[in-house]
Amino acid sequence: MTTIYDIAKLANVSAMTVSKVINNTGSISEKTKAKVRRVMEELNYVPNQMARGLVTQQTRLLFLLITDITNPFYTTLARGAEDAARKYGYRLLFGNSDESLEKESGYLDTILGARADGVLFSPAGDRSLPHLQKLRKQKIPFVLLDREVPGMDCDVVLGDSKEGAKLLINHLAERGHRRIALINGSSEISSARLRAQGYAEAHKLNDLELNEDYVLETDYTSHQDLRVMSGWLDRLSPRPTAILACNNILASEAIETIRAKGLKVPDDISVVCFDDLGYMSRISPFLTVIAQQAYEIGYLGTQLLIERIQDKDGQRPWKKLILPVELISRSSVADISGQG
Structure with a gap:
């Protein structure tokens, strides 16, 4: 393993000089710095960040x-x-x-x-x-x-999570939707709380009934138990005409649940969400989203x-x-x- 002593020998300088160049400390001429760095490059020397941090108090x-x-x-x-x-x-x-x-x-x-x-x-x-x-x-x-x-x-x-939720609800209301469900993350997460607030405020602005049964609180991670989402949707009567999913993972799971029931998106239930589904949105743009x-x-x-x-x-x-x-x-x- 290459050390600062190997560099010092080839550059014909002291090990202390090499150390100062690596840590950018002390008064070293630009000519000497260039020579030391050239030797470091030739030897493929990578500075030890932990040791360097002890000197500079920064590891970068x-x-x-x-x-x-x-x-x-x-x-x-x-x-x-x-x-x-x-x-x-x-x-x-x-x-x-x-x-x-x-x-x-x-x-x-x-x-x-x-x-x-x-x-x-x-x-x-x-x-x-x-x-x-x-x-x-x-x-x-x-x-x-x-x-x-x-x-x-x-x-x-x-x-802007609250504004994003309001924009989505307004968009749905303008297209005739009055029964809009919400699939959200945990209320212990600030973004989920703000999206729930935006959902509620937009309901009031559009004179929509706010029904607590239409709100499902889960978590934002993938690989949810879809039976929970399926059972929740079955209990809703009348069935919502649209669902706001508060992230793209929840949206994909909502669509999977809807299709498993023999229903279609958007013919039977419309779906909107926060954030796109990555490259899939470029290949086959489908979801109406709030892009952050x-x-x-x-x-x-x-x-x-x-x-x-x-x-x-x-x-x-x-x-x-x-x-x-x-x-x-x-x-x-x-x-x-x-x-x-």
Whole structure:
């Protein structure tokens, strides 16, 4: 394994000089820096980030903790975060909590062990507060993405969940739908609460009856027990003419459940949701969706995190960025306004 002593010998400088070049410390001429870096490249030398961090108090590592890597929303978010990290000279590690507080806690130990400079965090829910408090106690900067946690003041970047739900309900109401069901995530998740609020507010604005039986609370992860969704739909009488699914995974499962009953989308039940289904939406665009700026959430969140890392005095005020959403109308909604 190549060491700084090997580099020093070939570059004809001291090991201390090599160390200063690697860590960008001390007063070294540009000519000497160029010579040392050239030798490092020739030897394919990769600096030990842990050892370097002990000197600079920075590892140039960021950690992204998301809740469901199978969801195209988070895949796109991660792409934005990685692009921003690379642009500013950081490397990005990531973990997937599967909406599990236990897994989230395990990743927290990994983050602390890796001496990450900062964390991009999509929390499992409100009960993630102790995990955030632990990061704060260890003086590790973090930015929340897509979700907030009550009781924690920090930088946050999210899409406008409440407005998105209102836009979808308005879209359905304009096409004659008056019995609109909601399949949502847990009420312990801030985005789910905001979408439920938007659903309720839009019902009032459109003079629609708000029926609690038409609301199913589940969780956002994939591989749900479809029998629960199927049984819920069977109990609804009269049957809803439309369903708002609060993410793309729930939407695909709702469509699967509807089709298993011999019904059609949108002829029998229309379906709308938050976020597209990744590449499938390019191949066969079908779902009417609220498109969130997933890439920008990841990119801007990383920028905020790096700014927070560089704010040694801790004087910057907390920032909350709520990015606008866009309604994309497709063929998963039937126009029943002409029906009596």
